[in-house]
Amino acid sequence: MNVLEFSALIGLGSLLAGFLGALTGLGGGVVVVPMLALLFHVDIRYAIGASLVSVIATSSGAAAAYVREGYSNIRIGMFLETATTAGALAGVGIALYVSSNAIAIVFGAVLLCSAYLSSRHWVDGAHVPSSKLAERLRLNGAYPGPNGKESYNVTGVPAGYGLMFVAGALSGLLGIGSGAVKVLAMDRAMKIPFKVSTTTSNFMIGVTAAASAGLYLHRGYIAPGLAMPVMLGVLAGSLLGARVLVRARVKVLRYLFAAVIVVLGFEMIYKGIAGRI
């Protein structure tokens, strides 16, 4: 296989990953690294670099569409980004010292967790009283509901902040967006409405990934010949996925994609333990 065929195949695989990721809301990043490592036998460190770049592209590309709807909360996003970007630096620091096999095992575990989290049905909780800290940080907000503006309060700020640091560290260590952990932090810990959580999380993913991508690029982890088809493929796929999202029935597809993620998760853990990554 020469460079041309290799680039075309990886571009196609990334297109599919980005398409399904956008359609199911699970993000394409989580399958890019296992695809490169397991299918194309790419060293996991190159795979992480290429995946991070594609995560920035999809997050920034989709954010433009989300902000117009007025769901995302820039104060919540910016405040929590101090945690995710610091976490991302810590994640890169860890990645530089642990073995590829250890990274693969953690990656597999995160894949299994994301599949589990995505299979659960989220229901917005009742209105919560605002915490003192949330008020001082002006995190409470409002979003457009069916009957006009609906306001919401934020609570559990320290727990959410801590979870965000973990989400950032996982993003830096594994080259993924960590969208599932971010939504978990905002939706479960801080009781932020689901729609606000998901759109604000998407907004934060690009900034978090940028914090680690710069470090990786300067350390030689980002190979242009590999990152190029991954970035272009995932970006094109996610833009395409966002277009058909409105019309498609995604429930079956969601389960199917979650099943693929579970299989990849077990395989990453197995290969990591067997020392074959």
Added chain:
Amino acid sequence: MSAQDWNDQRIEVIIGALLRTGVLLAATVVLLGAIVYLVRHGGEIPNYAVFHREPDNLTSTTAILHGALGMSGRAIIQLGLLLLIATPVARVLFSAIAFALERDYLYVLITLIVLGILLYSLFESSG
């Protein structure tokens, strides 16, 4: 409260446009680099199975700029990727200005912390 909401909404629309432009620009540069790279190196055998750091001329910002001006396909791709990484940084910088215009100094400070971390990552060059 409603004035703040309205301002936030307007700022977010501008930020959205900024992000989209940055991504499209970065993708265009990467695509250009891809064409040069594939024309010149399309017939070679790729090898990513064994990790060895990319050479210095593809990791430092000044060397990448230099290589891109010399029409090196790989350097042009790296330049596009640097533009992509810089896009969220520009977004954060813009947010800092917007918070300053709103006289929300607590959030100017919070945003500058995020900006500091991003700039450290983007310009730190030890390795």
